[in-house]
Amino acid sequence: YLANTLDPIVPLSGPKLLPDQTYDDAKEQFDVILIPGGIIGDGKAEHSLMNFLKRQGPNAKHILTVCTGSWILSSTGLLDGKRATTNKEMFKVIKEDTKDLPITWIAKARWVATEDKKIWSSSGVTAGMDLAYAFLEYITGKGPAEASAGFLEMIVNGEGDDPFAAKNGLV
């Protein structure tokens, strides 16, 4: 759990969180990186986060994004030539903001994986759970994914089960 500083993070809701390391201090290469989203104004994240993603991205095995996390990722170049999705209420804003980048934004999708399965992006935050299920199934196979969903009592929605694209006039 990384952040700009080691100060407690005050989220929009929920308890304060304590980061383990700062972006600048994280020197080891991570295998899997998860970028959460949220309300991020103009989609421009702090330099230390962007530098971290540019430094780690090429050799990370997998990068997962939730909600507007793909908006952050878009300006690193790591999504160039690839497919991705994002929060559906922010979809048009993000598509317009990144119109000069070679990114294929998919409107009707609960989540999207790139062809090489390196980058996985989800729609709005709860879609992140469906992405996590699909990613876990990809990494571990059906058994552990189903066992996790069973204990969490998670009713899994599939890749294409996305009513929010239509609700937001995107399809």
Place this chain on the structure above:
Amino acid sequence: YLANTLDPIVPLSGPKLLPDQTYDDAKEQFDVILIPGGIIGDGKAEHSLMNFLKRQGPNAKHILTVCTGSWILSSTGLLDGKRATTNKEMFKVIKEDTKDLPITWIAKARWVATEDKKIWSSSGVTAGMDLAYAFLEYITGKGPAEASAGFLEMIVNGEGDDPFAAKNGLV
């Protein structure tokens, strides 16, 4: 966000959390209390938590529990004569443990509200989101609840949409 001490909480997964107050120091009466669950061994929570619930419970407007949170609540007496549900993989253990208490455990339910709408309990953790939706709708009406679900892209499951009761042989 209350805990036994102000020390950071290290959850089973996710970042460390910072409590705002201890159970013992929380003197004001809360309107809404949410008891999360998790793996809680024999269902016996710490004295400071139990004392807090016994002190606050009678005058709280609403008490919400998620997963095994209703197991914690069961030994306060606040569920006596009432209906509740809990995690479905733990259902039989919890029903057996509380067999001397006058609690009606409902097996097939994503969540259960008591008749006076004071106590709302959900099944395993992801069912807590469906409970939160239903509770928000009860408190604020359909509009704000639907707007929240829209932004979160939450596919809401209804009160009776519970495949996990059958999966665990409870119905």
